[in-house]
Amino acid sequence: MVDVLLEQGVEVIIRSSLLVVVAFVATFALHRASASVRYWVWVLTFGGLLALPVMIAAGPLLTIITSSHDVISAPTVTPVEMNGVQFSAFDAPAAMPDLSPETNGISAPATQNPVVQPTPAVRTRDATSVPEARRETASSRLDLDSLAALIWIVGAAAILGYGAVQWSKLARAIRVASNECDAWKPLFTEVVRMLRLRRPVRLIFADAITAPMAWGTLRPAVLLPLDAKSWDADRQRIVLTHELIHIKRFDTLINALALLICALYWFNPLAWLALHRLTSECEQSCDDLVLSGGTRGSDYAAHLVAVAYTALYQRRLLPGVTPLSQNTHAIQA
Numbered sequence: 001m002v003d004v005l006l007e008q009g010v011e012v013i014i015r016s017s018l019l020v021v022v023a024f025v026a027t028f029a030l031h032r033a034s035a036s037v038r039y040w041v042w043v044l045t046f047g048g049l050l051a052l053p054v055m056i057a058a059g060p061l062l063t064i065i066t067s068s069h070d071v072i073s074a075p076t077v078t079p080v081e082m083n084g085v086q087f088s089a090f091d092a093p094a095a096m097p098d099l100s101p102e103t104n105g106i107s108a109p110a111t112q113n114p115v116v117q118p119t120p121a122v123r124t125r126d127a128t129s130v131p132e133a134r135r136e137t138a139s140s141r142l143d144l145d146s147l148a149a150l151i152w153i154v155g156a157a158a159i160l161g162y163g164a165v166q167w168s169k170l171a172r173a174i175r176v177a178s179n180e181c182d183a184w185k186p187l188f189t190e191v192v193r194m195l196r197l198r199r200p201v202r203l204i205f206a207d208a209i210t211a212p213m214a215w216g217t218l219r220p221a222v223l224l225p226l227d228a229k230s231w232d233a234d235r236q237r238i239v240l241t242h243e244l245i246h247i248k249r250f251d252t253l254i255n256a257l258a259l260l261i262c263a264l265y266w267f268n269p270l271a272w273l274a275l276h277r278l279t280s281e282c283e284q285s286c287d288d289l290v291l292s293g294g295t296r297g298s299d300y301a302a303h304l305v306a307v308a309y310t311a312l313y314q315r316r317l318l319p320g321v322t323p324l325s326q327n328t329h330a331i332q333a
């Protein structure tokens with residue numbers, strides 16, 4: 001069983017790496033397409049990474065089910081009679097009479113009553129007959145498999161644990177945060193209507209927030225630093241539009257799932273590169289949508305530089321969070 005797990009693990013590594021490489025090639029070929037197209041290529045890639053272990057694990061199960069069906073529907077074996085003794089192909093070799101010509105003094109024609117030779121597949125399985133060296137090899141393999149499984153579990157648990165701790169710290173900071181800022185409410189309502197966002201969204205100002213970000217999926221919120229209360233109307237509109245687009249597209253959920261999948265594939269650097277490309281294309285596509293609304297690129301870039309100076313930390317290791325873009329270099333004036 002553990003051998004199967006190790007073999008499936010190697011298969012997952014190989015196929016997941018191939019999947020990410022194909023995604024890199026595809027997005028490179030789509031470099032003239034919109035960032036939104038490349039973003040969804042990465043979203044589908046992470047969907048594939050999530051489905052891959054399930055499909056590989058289901059393979060042996062399907063084989064077992066198919067094999068069971070074959071055994072049930074196997075044809076009846078007709079007993080063979082030799083020298084007055086009746087036996088079938090499933091008789092153990094030890095139970096078969098000695099039918100050799102030397103001891104019986106006969107020579108049966110090849111086309112009449114053929115002697116059924118035992119094959120390895122029908123030999124009696126006897127645990128005591130397993131060679132000692134083979135058992136020692138199996139034991140060593142078991143130890144190796146257990147060690148590999150333990151390392152994988154510890155790595156994934158460490159990453160998920162770290163993400164959970166950071167997430168709970170932010171959640172605690174939000175619980176005690178203020179959500180009262182009358183100056184923002186008319187513009188907030190206007191942008192929500194413009195984006196046709198039907199889910200209720202909260203607007204939260206928190207001391208622990210250093211850069212604007214979208215937060216949560218079931219009860220989404222736009223999180224803003226306290227100094228955002230003094231921003232001018234242009235910056236307010238740009239930031240709100242950007243973060244509410246994230247919420248409308250469920251980017252917060254996609255971000256959380258991608259981080260979860262990376263925790264499962266923590267040993268594969270290609271998965272982390274894929275996460276980097278996913279977040280980068282996510283931000284760039286969001287920027288494109290904001291700019292398509294009529295905002296000048298130079299103004300947009302200037303506002304991003306002013307407010308997004310510490311977003312990198314929060315972007316990387318917080319599940320369900322998409323901070324304001326830092327792709328100012330990619331924004332055309």
Ligand SMILES: [Zn+2]
Nearest residue numbers: 322323324325
């Ligand atoms: Zn963003």
